[in-house]
Amino acid sequence: MHAAAAAPAAPGMPEAAATVTPAELTIGAVATVSGRLAGAQPGAGAQLSLQSEPYPFRAYTTIARTSVAADGSFTFPALHPERNTRLRVLVEGGPAPAGPPLTVTVDPQVKLSARTLGRGQTLLSVRIRHALLGSQAPVTASWYLQTRGSHVFSLAALTPTRELAPGVLYASATVDPPSRHFAYRVCINPAWEHAMGARSTHGDCPDHDFVLEAGRAR
Amino acid sequence: MRAERSMPARALALALAACAACAAPAAQALEFEGEGRGIPLPTYPSAASISAAGGLLNGRAGRTAFAVLDSSGHLSGLRVHEHFETASVVKVMMLTAYLQMLSAQHRGLRTADRSLLYPMIHISDNEAASAVLAIVGAPALARVAREAGMTDYAPGVGWWAYTQTSAADQARLLFALDRLIPARFYGYARYLMSTIEPSQSWGIPPVARPRWQVFFKTGQLPEQGLYNEVARLEGHGLTFAVAVLTDGDPSMGYGQQTIEEVGARLLERAP
Numbered sequence: 001m002h003a004a005a006a007a008p009a010a011p012g013m014p015e016a017a018a019t020v021t022p023a024e025l026t027i028g029a030v031a032t033v034s035g036r037l038a039g040a041q042p043g044a045g046a047q048l049s050l051q052s053e054p055y056p057f058r059a060y061t062t063i064a065r066t067s068v069a070a071d072g073s074f075t076f077p078a079l080h081p082e083r084n085t086r087l088r089v090l091v092e093g094g095p096a097p098a099g100p101p102l103t104v105t106v107d108p109q110v111k112l113s114a115r116t117l118g119r120g121q122t123l124l125s126v127r128i129r130h131a132l133l134g135s136q137a138p139v140t141a142s143w144y145l146q147t148r149g150s151h152v153f154s155l156a157a158l159t160p161t162r163e164l165a166p167g168v169l170y171a172s173a174t175v176d177p178p179s180r181h182f183a184y185r186v187c188i189n190p191a192w193e194h195a196m197g198a199r200s201t202h203g204d205c206p207d208h209d210f211v212l213e214a215g216r217a218r
Numbered sequence: 219m220r221a222e223r224s225m226p227a228r229a230l231a232l233a234l235a236a237c238a239a240c241a242a243p244a245a246q247a248l249e250f251e252g253e254g255r256g257i258p259l260p261t262y263p264s265a266a267s268i269s270a271a272g273g274l275l276n277g278r279a280g281r282t283a284f285a286v287l288d289s290s291g292h293l294s295g296l297r298v299h300e301h302f303e304t305a306s307v308v309k310v311m312m313l314t315a316y317l318q319m320l321s322a323q324h325r326g327l328r329t330a331d332r333s334l335l336y337p338m339i340h341i342s343d344n345e346a347a348s349a350v351l352a353i354v355g356a357p358a359l360a361r362v363a364r365e366a367g368m369t370d371y372a373p374g375v376g377w378w379a380y381t382q383t384s385a386a387d388q389a390r391l392l393f394a395l396d397r398l399i400p401a402r403f404y405g406y407a408r409y410l411m412s413t414i415e416p417s418q419s420w421g422i423p424p425v426a427r428p429r430w431q432v433f434f435k436t437g438q439l440p441e442q443g444l445y446n447e448v449a450r451l452e453g454h455g456l457t458f459a460v461a462v463l464t465d466g467d468p469s470m471g472y473g474q475q476t477i478e479e480v481g482a483r484l485l486e487r488a489p
Contacts, residue, residue: 114254120455122256154291155397176455177256178290187249201248208365208397 014038016048016074016089016097024105027082027129027196031104034075035089037068047092050076053101054085055133055195065092081106082167083131083195106131107197114184117174125172126186132167134191141171142205144185147178151211153185154178161188261290262456263484271483272296278476280443280466285385286484287393289456298386299370302463305437306342307388307448308359308374308381312350313339313407314391314398315358321400339410339435342418344379351378365398366391379439388461392450395433408433411450421447421477422460426485429453438473442466445473449481454489 018035025031033050046068051060064076074089086101109129116122124143138160144153157173164170169190187205194202263271268286275282275296283302285295313335320331327335334350337343351359356373359381363371368387374380391398399407411433423432426449434449448461462480467473 108248110250112250112252114252114256116256119257120259122254124252124254126250158401175256177254177258179258181253181255183251183253185249185251189248193248197248205249 014046014091014094016091018074018087018089018102020087020102020104023103024107024198025081026107026109027131028080028109030078031081032075032078033087033089033102034073037072037074037091048074048076049090049092051088051090052079052081052085053087054081055083055131057086060086060088060096079104083133083192084197105196105198112186116177120176121174122177123172123174124184124186125170127164128169128188130167130169130190131192131195133195136163136166137191138162139188139190140205141173142187142207143173143175144187144206144210145175145178146183146185148181148183152209153183153211154209155207156184161190259289259455260489261288261292262454262458262489263288264487265294267484267487268294270486271480274479274483275462275476278464279468279472280464282462282464282476283385284460284462284480285389287389287459289458291393293386293389295385295389295461298389299384300463301370301372301382301384302446302465303374303379303439303444304381304383304388305379305439305444305446306344306347307435307437307446307461308378308383309338309342309347309350309437310391310395310411310435310448311359311362311381312347312354312378313410314362314395315354316350317399317403317407318362319354319358320403327403327406335406335410339414341415342436347378362391362398363387366394379437383463385461385463388446388448388463389459392433392448392459392461393457395450411435420474421445421462422449422451422481425478425481426451429488430485438470440470443468443473445470445477447477451485456489460484 014037016035016037018033020031020033037046048066049062050064052063053060066074066076068074081104083106085104088097088101090096111127113125114122141159141161143157145156146153156175159171159173161169161171189205263286275284283297283300285293285298287293334346338346338350367390370384370387372382396404418436421436422434426432430451430453432449432451437446438444444465445467446463450459462477464473464476
């Protein structure tokens with residue numbers, strides 16, 4: 001999956017058609033911007049700059065430069081975006097492109113664990129590597145349990161999160177398992193929520209039991 | 219046993235379940251799903267105990283019903299949806315609605331609030347209850363009913379004590395108290411419902427204590443032989459709710475004995 005953008009060229013100016021691959025990745029993974037320069041004055045050696053505008057999308061800054069190859073292609077060095085980021089490619093000396101930017105959606109890296117402690121006690125935990133942005137203060141993790149065969153996730157526990165290290169959130173809860181095999185969900189609304197993931201993943205955690213909407217359940 | 223997995227954030231479309239705060243648009247949130255294994259605690263009370271309580275109730279005079287929402291959240295009982303008048307057990311709904319109102323107003327408990335809520339629960343003061351209802355309004359009780367998943371609720375005609383309910387509704391309400399009452403006030407609600415004056419602590423508390431923490435409310439309309447009790451019991455890592463409703467009892471003592479014996483049947487086996 002990739003995102004593409006082509007800046008409409010001004011008369012007489014070359015045009016950089018660029019893509020970013022992948023367009024959505026997990027924090028820590030690599031994205032690459034590449035493309036082709038076309039237009040009135042293409043050619044080897046033309047200088048391009050890559051500008052980045054990470055969330056909260058206030059200003060572009062140049063993060064890399066590269067030269068156009070003889071065939072008009074170009075590739076920038078690999079990127080390691082840590083939050084949702086907009087990108088654009090500029091022909092040096094030219095105006096800023098007017099078209100839509102490339103976008104990279106960065107998801108947190110999540111590790112879930114469930115461990116049986118004994119009868120009536122299962123330790124659930126979540127560790128999330130996330131963007132270093134905003135307050136690192138504890139928030140509430142909401143834990144929901146689903147009995148196998150049921151569609152209802154029942155709110156079972158509310159526990160505080162903590163930062164194990166900068167950019168690493170951890171939360172746990174000890175619950176009475178509803179059955180020997182069960183599914184669980186953990187929901188948080190951290191300060192960095194809007195800096196990561198697709199917009200559709202943002203919103204308040206339910207403060208009550210819920211069922212997954214038909215057709216959307218995994 | 220251990221299960222681990224990694225996954226990206228994913229959007230979830232959530233639909234409503236039991237409560238009606240849930241009437242808000244379906245939310246989406248930063249939420250992750252995993253699978254677990256474990257050894258559940260045995261469900262309490264047992265099916266045998268619930269059956270014994272039902273057998274006992276069938277042999278009692280008058281109109282009777284009871285419901286248990288067991289520690290696994292399953293509903294059972296006898297005539298669980300039969301309609302009864304609440305009498306004073308409706309004061310638990312009033313308490314819930316009042317505390318929700320305080321939370322919505324972003325304010326804490328003041329002396330004036332306590333001077334209504336404490337007598338309403340501790341000695342089942344009817345004037346305090348009427349004042350509370352006047353403050354929160356009837357729609358607030360209906361909202362609590364929706365949020366608790368009470369399907370048999372209907373407002374009282376002429377007097378709040380005539381509020382219509384069922385054993386299933388009351389068990390659902392008591393089971394859901396920790397969810398319905400705002401967290402900052404939940405301790406106060408538990409205090410009120412566990413320190414009711416002795417003369418009104420009949421029925422389940424005497425047979426449950428001290429093995430169980432009992433949060434309860436009794437209600438009565440002696441002129442029609444109506445005696446009700448609703449209780450939330452916690453202990454041994456378990457929580458369950460019981461509602462016993464009776465009408466047409468030959469005497470107050472008879473009604474109270476019926477409820478006490480139902481409690482005894484439910485609790486006779488240790489968890």
